[in-house]
Amino acid sequence: MNNQKLFSVLNITDNKTLKEFAKRTNIRVPKLRYYNENSIFPHSEDLEKILEEADLSEIEFRIKMGVIDSNILDLISNNSKQISEIIQKDFNNEKEQSHSAFQPKFETKLGKLYQEDSLELIKSLPKQSVDLIFADPPFNLDKNYESKMNDKLSKEEYKKWTEEWILGCIDLLKEGGAFFLWNLPSWNTYSAEVLSKYLNFRHWIAVDIKYSLPIANRLYPAHYSLLYYVKGEKPNTFKQERIPLEICKKCGADIKDYGGYKNKLNPKGLSLPDVWKDVSPVRHKKYKTRDSNQLPVNLLERVISMSSKEGDTVFDPFGGSGTSYIVSEILNRNWIGGEIGPIDSIKERFKDIDFHREQIYKIQSKKNTLFTDEMRQIREKNEHWLPVDEEVDDKDKEEKNSSTQVDIFSIS
Ligand SMILES: C[S@@+](CC[C@H](N)C(=O)[O-])C[C@H]1O[C@@H](n2cnc3c(N)ncnc32)[C@H](O)[C@@H]1O
Structure with missing residues (x-):
């Protein structure tokens, strides 16, 4: 079973526990799988049923799932001292690992x-x-x-x-x-x-x-x-x-x-x-x-x-x-x-x-030019417009003032 966040939070470990959970909550198995596999947070009635069955408050469930909206973030921020005291030790352990030096191959x-x-x-x-x-x-x-x-x-x-x-x-x-x-x-x-x-x-x-x-x-x-x-x-x-x-x-x-x-x-x-x-x-x-x-x-x-x-x-x-x-x-x-x-x-x-x-x-x-050599040849042959040299010189001056340049994407 592809056991992602939702199922591990809900202790769903195999098809049997999944079916039982589906039966108890009246949420179809494919829908539970959809939430699980796509990491989608369940909503409305489904959310209520899951919270009731798992005996979790919405905030605990959200934190467990890592789906934290700005309201919760504000609450965490306001209680940062107490929360950080609880999680500080594990955080330091993760950071303090040493790292090997490698040799290029x-x-x-x-x-x-x-x-x-x-x-x-x-x-x-x-x-x-x-x-x-x-x-x-x-x-x-x-x-x-x-x-x-x-x-x-x-x-x-x-x-x-x-x-x-x-x-x-x-x-x-x-x-x-x-x-x-x-x-x-x-x-x-x-x-x-x-x-x-x-x-x-x-x-x-x-x-x-x-x-x-x-x-x-x-x-x-x-x-x-x-x-x-x-x-x-x-x-x-x-x-x-x-x-x-x-x-x-x-x-x-x-x-x-x-x-x-x-x-x-x-x-x-x-x-x-x-x-x-x-x-x-x-x-x-x-x-x-x-x-x-x-x-x-x-x-x-x-x-x-x-x-x-x-x-x-x-x-x-x-x-x-x-x-x-x-x-x-x-x-x-x-x-x-x-x-x-x-x-x-x-x-x-x-x-x-x-x-x-x-x-x-x-x-x-072929870059930084309006026409590549190949393009010039085909346009010359078929008598399509090409900038003349004087125009090129003038445009070089214009480069300094980009506001005078026309953006082709704004011309329909
Ligand atoms: C999409 S390819 C990159 C193609 C590359 N941009 C190119 O133009 O040839 C991704 C590569 O990342 C390598 N790779 C995957 N996980 C890796 C990891 N953890 N560390 C280093 N290389 C990894 C794969 O073996 C694969 O060769």
């Missing part, structure tokens, strides 16, 4: 890769030593990882595990450092709750990639969530990235009607929005260095270029095929990595670093 000019459980690795690293954290944890979808790690935790276990590594990572981050977290939207709603308590929210970036087939009675899942937070009031580094105009791939024509504003577009490209449509899954064999879960290089190039500078330190606790490591190395960032499973594919990837360097040059040649 693979090193490059700029990086260190540890083949360890990142929960432990994080505790061993110096606090406030990292400028950028990028994390792409397993999504708990019961996938078969080379490391044979358990990718089918209960919801409660996964949330707890997530909270633990996130809190550890927050400690590692320098003031002004950036934290990016890639996951499914459903998981990132919980992670955001943890992150928002300690860090400053910048963006929920929707990365437009279809990640599963359409599901009946649901919207078609079409984006991954990339959370972006900083430690402290403002980021140490934020470089405004710009992207080319969206045009028809075949004929080069405009997709949107820019009316009379086209000449006012910044020739360095459009301001990067918080919906990214130009990140495609790694499909091509040549670019794909292992079976699954490999993030595209252009995603990491963007994140690392935007939020760190040369010489900074990037930490990624979930190495996989090492996309963030290879991109960090090429962009002259120091990097620290953790991977619990085999690291051969990461080492292999570094043997082919020149191939990735080329990839990154190509990616960089």
Whole structure:
């Protein structure tokens, strides 16, 4: 039985005790399972019946379940002295554990890769030593990882595990450092709750990639969530990235009607929005260095270029095929990595670093411009508008006064 919070609070240990509880409360078994497996707090009549059967007050039940609203938080806050006296000893015991130092299993000019459980690795690293954290944890979808790690935790276990590594990572981050977290939207709603308590929210970036087939009675899942937070009031580094105009791939024509504003577009490209449509899954064999879960290089190039500078330190606790490591190395960032499973594919990837360097040059040649060379050619051929050189010079001046630039996303 998948024994999550609710069932353990109610001492439901097996199907027999579950059925008995259902009978006594007159709440159907599937509904009790739904509350339990989805960590949903029971409401209205169901709540009353559960409290009565379990002989618990609502406040005790809420504290046991960890579902504490602001009223209870205020009460806890007002009685903090008495409460902390009760729980202080256990709290100290947890904090005082010692942490081992680890040796990297693979090193490059700029990086260190540890083949360890990142929960432990994080505790061993110096606090406030990292400028950028990028994390792409397993999504708990019961996938078969080379490391044979358990990718089918209960919801409660996964949330707890997530909270633990996130809190550890927050400690590692320098003031002004950036934290990016890639996951499914459903998981990132919980992670955001943890992150928002300690860090400053910048963006929920929707990365437009279809990640599963359409599901009946649901919207078609079409984006991954990339959370972006900083430690402290403002980021140490934020470089405004710009992207080319969206045009028809075949004929080069405009997709949107820019009316009379086209000449006012910044020739360095459009301001990067918080919906990214130009990140495609790694499909091509040549670019794909292992079976699954490999993030595209252009995603990491963007994140690392935007939020760190040369010489900074990037930490990624979930190495996989090492996309963030290879991109960090090429962009002259120091990097620290953790991977619990085999690291051969990461080492292999570094043997082919020149191939990735080329990839990154190509990616960089296509950003911070309104039209790439390819786009210019097709637009010239089909006689579509292009900014003339004088306009480019003028626009360079305008760059200093961003208020005069037109944001394409506000033009319908
Ligand atoms: C989604 S993949 C990361 C993919 C990576 N971003 C890439 O582009 O290749 C997650 C990785 O985290 C590793 N992992 C899972 N739990 C871990 C842990 N506790 N410590 C370190 N690595 C872990 C898995 O073995 C897996 O390779």
